[in-house]
Amino acid sequence: xxxxxxxxxxxxxxxxxxxxxxxxxxxxxxxxxxxxxxxxxxxxxxxxxxxxxxxxxxxxxxxxxxxxxxxxxxxxxxxxxxxxxxxxxxxxxxxxxxxxxxxxxxxxxxxxxxxxxxxxxxxxxxxxxxxxxxxxxxxxxxxxxxxxxxxxxxxxxxxxxxxxxxxxxxxxxxxxxxxxxxxxxxxxxxxxxxxxxx
Numbered sequence: 621x622x623x624x625x626x627x628x629x630x631x632x633x634x635x636x637x638x639x640x641x642x643x644x645x646x647x648x649x650x651x652x653x654x655x656x657x658x659x660x661x662x663x664x665x666x667x668x669x670x671x672x673x674x675x676x677x678x679x680x681x682x683x684x685x686x687x688x689x690x691x692x693x694x695x696x697x698x699x700x701x702x703x704x705x706x707x708x709x710x711x712x713x714x715x716x717x718x719x720x721x722x723x724x725x726x727x728x729x730x731x732x733x734x735x736x737x738x739x740x741x742x743x744x745x746x747x748x749x750x751x752x753x754x755x756x757x758x759x760x761x762x763x764x765x766x767x768x769x770x771x772x773x774x775x776x777x778x779x780x781x782x783x784x785x786x787x788x789x790x791x792x793x794x795x796x797x798x799x800x801x802x803x804x805x806x807x808x809x810x811x812x813x814x815x816x817x818x
Contacts, residue, residue: 691808747772763799
Protein backbone atom coordinates (compact mmCIF):
# COMPACT_ATOMS: atom_id res chain seq x y z
CA UNK A 621 0.00 0.00 0.00
CA UNK A 622 2.84 2.40 0.75
CA UNK A 623 4.41 1.93 -2.68
CA UNK A 624 1.22 2.18 -4.75
CA UNK A 625 0.31 5.68 -3.59
CA UNK A 626 3.54 7.40 -4.74
CA UNK A 627 3.33 5.55 -8.06
CA UNK A 628 -0.28 6.66 -8.52
CA UNK A 629 0.63 10.25 -7.61
CA UNK A 630 3.56 10.21 -10.04
CA UNK A 631 1.26 8.90 -12.78
CA UNK A 632 -1.29 11.66 -12.14
CA UNK A 633 1.42 14.35 -12.18
CA UNK A 634 2.87 12.99 -15.41
CA UNK A 635 -0.59 12.81 -17.00
CA UNK A 636 -1.37 16.42 -16.07
CA UNK A 637 1.99 17.59 -17.43
CA UNK A 638 1.42 15.81 -20.73
CA UNK A 639 -2.12 17.12 -21.03
CA UNK A 640 -0.95 20.69 -20.33
CA UNK A 641 1.78 20.39 -22.96
CA UNK A 642 -0.72 19.03 -25.51
CA UNK A 643 -3.16 21.91 -24.86
CA UNK A 644 -0.36 24.50 -25.16
CA UNK A 645 0.88 22.96 -28.41
CA UNK A 646 -2.62 22.83 -29.89
CA UNK A 647 -3.17 26.50 -28.94
CA UNK A 648 0.08 27.54 -30.61
CA UNK A 649 -0.76 25.66 -33.78
CA UNK A 650 -4.30 27.11 -33.95
CA UNK A 651 -2.85 30.62 -33.59
CA UNK A 652 -0.45 29.91 -36.42
CA UNK A 653 2.59 30.04 -34.15
CA UNK A 654 4.29 26.67 -34.36
CA UNK A 655 6.83 26.15 -31.59
CA UNK A 656 10.44 26.83 -32.49
CA UNK A 657 12.81 23.93 -32.96
CA UNK A 658 14.46 24.83 -29.64
CA UNK A 659 11.17 24.29 -27.76
CA UNK A 660 10.20 21.06 -29.48
CA UNK A 661 10.95 17.86 -27.61
CA UNK A 662 13.92 15.85 -28.90
CA UNK A 663 13.30 13.02 -31.32
CA UNK A 664 13.12 9.63 -29.62
CA UNK A 665 16.31 7.61 -29.81
CA UNK A 666 16.20 4.66 -32.22
CA UNK A 667 15.46 1.34 -30.55
CA UNK A 668 18.36 -0.25 -32.39
CA UNK A 669 21.55 1.26 -33.68
CA UNK A 670 21.71 1.48 -37.48
CA UNK A 671 23.78 -1.50 -38.61
CA UNK A 672 24.17 -3.68 -41.64
CA UNK A 673 21.34 -5.81 -40.32
CA UNK A 674 18.84 -2.95 -40.29
CA UNK A 675 19.92 -1.26 -43.52
CA UNK A 676 17.53 -2.03 -46.36
CA UNK A 677 18.95 -3.78 -49.40
CA UNK A 678 17.79 -2.79 -52.87
CA UNK A 679 17.30 -4.55 -56.20
CA UNK A 680 20.66 -3.44 -57.57
CA UNK A 681 24.17 -4.86 -57.75
CA UNK A 682 25.12 -2.84 -54.69
CA UNK A 683 21.92 -3.98 -53.01
CA UNK A 684 22.85 -7.62 -53.60
CA UNK A 685 26.20 -7.04 -51.88
CA UNK A 686 24.44 -5.32 -48.96
CA UNK A 687 21.85 -8.11 -48.90
CA UNK A 688 24.54 -10.78 -48.57
CA UNK A 689 26.17 -8.88 -45.71
CA UNK A 690 22.78 -8.79 -43.99
CA UNK A 691 22.28 -12.53 -44.53
CA UNK A 692 25.69 -13.38 -43.04
CA UNK A 693 24.99 -11.17 -40.04
CA UNK A 694 21.43 -12.41 -39.48
CA UNK A 695 22.50 -16.06 -39.61
CA UNK A 696 24.92 -15.47 -36.74
CA UNK A 697 22.32 -13.32 -34.98
CA UNK A 698 19.94 -16.29 -35.01
CA UNK A 699 22.49 -18.43 -33.14
CA UNK A 700 22.99 -15.57 -30.65
CA UNK A 701 19.27 -15.09 -30.00
CA UNK A 702 18.09 -18.67 -30.75
CA UNK A 703 15.34 -17.17 -32.92
CA UNK A 704 14.23 -19.58 -35.67
CA UNK A 705 12.28 -16.82 -37.43
CA UNK A 706 15.53 -15.02 -38.24
CA UNK A 707 16.85 -18.09 -40.05
CA UNK A 708 13.59 -18.59 -41.93
CA UNK A 709 13.77 -15.00 -43.18
CA UNK A 710 17.11 -15.34 -44.99
CA UNK A 711 16.67 -18.46 -47.16
CA UNK A 712 14.48 -19.32 -50.12
CA UNK A 713 12.25 -22.35 -49.55
CA UNK A 714 14.44 -24.47 -51.85
CA UNK A 715 17.86 -23.17 -50.78
CA UNK A 716 20.52 -25.89 -51.10
CA UNK A 717 24.18 -26.30 -50.26
CA UNK A 718 26.66 -27.74 -52.75
CA UNK A 719 26.18 -31.23 -51.27
CA UNK A 720 22.43 -31.01 -51.83
CA UNK A 721 21.50 -30.49 -48.17
CA UNK A 722 18.81 -27.92 -47.38
CA UNK A 723 20.26 -24.64 -46.06
CA UNK A 724 17.55 -24.11 -43.45
CA UNK A 725 17.42 -27.69 -42.16
CA UNK A 726 21.06 -27.80 -41.07
CA UNK A 727 20.90 -24.41 -39.41
CA UNK A 728 17.70 -25.30 -37.55
CA UNK A 729 19.34 -28.48 -36.25
CA UNK A 730 22.28 -26.47 -34.95
CA UNK A 731 20.00 -23.87 -33.36
CA UNK A 732 17.77 -26.47 -31.69
CA UNK A 733 20.81 -28.32 -30.36
CA UNK A 734 21.91 -25.09 -28.69
CA UNK A 735 18.39 -24.61 -27.30
CA UNK A 736 18.36 -28.13 -25.81
CA UNK A 737 21.63 -27.41 -24.00
CA UNK A 738 20.44 -23.95 -22.93
CA UNK A 739 23.39 -22.45 -24.78
CA UNK A 740 23.93 -19.90 -27.52
CA UNK A 741 26.62 -18.40 -29.72
CA UNK A 742 28.35 -15.36 -28.29
CA UNK A 743 29.22 -12.63 -30.78
CA UNK A 744 29.83 -12.73 -34.51
CA UNK A 745 32.91 -14.87 -35.29
CA UNK A 746 32.72 -14.52 -39.09
CA UNK A 747 34.28 -11.35 -40.50
CA UNK A 748 33.44 -10.53 -44.12
CA UNK A 749 36.55 -9.36 -45.98
CA UNK A 750 35.21 -9.07 -49.55
CA UNK A 751 32.10 -9.61 -51.65
CA UNK A 752 32.21 -9.59 -55.45
CA UNK A 753 29.27 -9.81 -57.85
CA UNK A 754 30.03 -12.57 -60.37
CA UNK A 755 26.69 -12.53 -62.19
CA UNK A 756 23.74 -10.14 -62.23
CA UNK A 757 20.47 -11.20 -63.89
CA UNK A 758 17.83 -8.50 -63.31
CA UNK A 759 15.26 -10.18 -65.57
CA UNK A 760 15.10 -13.26 -63.34
CA UNK A 761 15.98 -11.33 -60.18
CA UNK A 762 19.07 -13.30 -59.25
CA UNK A 763 22.68 -12.56 -58.43
CA UNK A 764 25.71 -14.80 -57.97
CA UNK A 765 28.35 -13.51 -55.58
CA UNK A 766 31.73 -14.55 -54.23
CA UNK A 767 31.93 -14.15 -50.45
CA UNK A 768 35.28 -14.06 -48.67
CA UNK A 769 35.39 -14.12 -44.89
CA UNK A 770 37.50 -15.01 -41.89
CA UNK A 771 36.17 -17.77 -39.66
CA UNK A 772 37.40 -17.00 -36.14
CA UNK A 773 37.03 -19.07 -32.97
CA UNK A 774 33.40 -19.19 -31.86
CA UNK A 775 32.46 -18.94 -28.18
CA UNK A 776 29.44 -20.82 -26.83
CA UNK A 777 27.92 -19.48 -23.62
CA UNK A 778 25.32 -20.78 -21.17
CA UNK A 779 22.25 -18.97 -19.82
CA UNK A 780 24.46 -17.08 -17.34
CA UNK A 781 26.72 -15.81 -20.12
CA UNK A 782 29.58 -18.05 -19.03
CA UNK A 783 31.78 -19.48 -21.79
CA UNK A 784 31.23 -23.25 -21.85
CA UNK A 785 32.95 -24.04 -25.12
CA UNK A 786 35.12 -22.58 -27.85
CA UNK A 787 34.94 -23.92 -31.38
CA UNK A 788 38.48 -23.69 -32.68
CA UNK A 789 38.55 -23.48 -36.44
CA UNK A 790 41.45 -24.77 -38.49
CA UNK A 791 40.10 -22.83 -41.45
CA UNK A 792 40.89 -19.12 -41.27
CA UNK A 793 40.04 -17.82 -44.75
CA UNK A 794 36.93 -19.06 -46.54
CA UNK A 795 35.63 -18.28 -50.02
CA UNK A 796 32.05 -19.26 -50.90
CA UNK A 797 29.83 -18.83 -53.92
CA UNK A 798 26.39 -17.62 -52.87
CA UNK A 799 23.35 -17.33 -55.14
CA UNK A 800 20.72 -14.78 -54.13
CA UNK A 801 17.14 -14.28 -55.26
CA UNK A 802 15.20 -11.01 -54.95
CA UNK A 803 11.72 -11.74 -53.51
CA UNK A 804 10.32 -8.26 -54.16
CA UNK A 805 11.41 -6.75 -50.86
CA UNK A 806 14.68 -8.39 -49.89
CA UNK A 807 17.47 -10.69 -51.06
CA UNK A 808 17.32 -14.33 -49.95
CA UNK A 809 19.96 -17.01 -50.20
CA UNK A 810 19.18 -19.77 -52.72
CA UNK A 811 22.51 -21.61 -52.81
CA UNK A 812 25.90 -21.68 -51.05
CA UNK A 813 28.96 -23.67 -52.05
CA UNK A 814 32.57 -23.67 -50.88
CA UNK A 815 35.10 -22.40 -53.41
CA UNK A 816 38.20 -22.59 -51.24
CA UNK A 817 39.43 -22.53 -47.65
CA UNK A 818 42.85 -22.12 -46.08
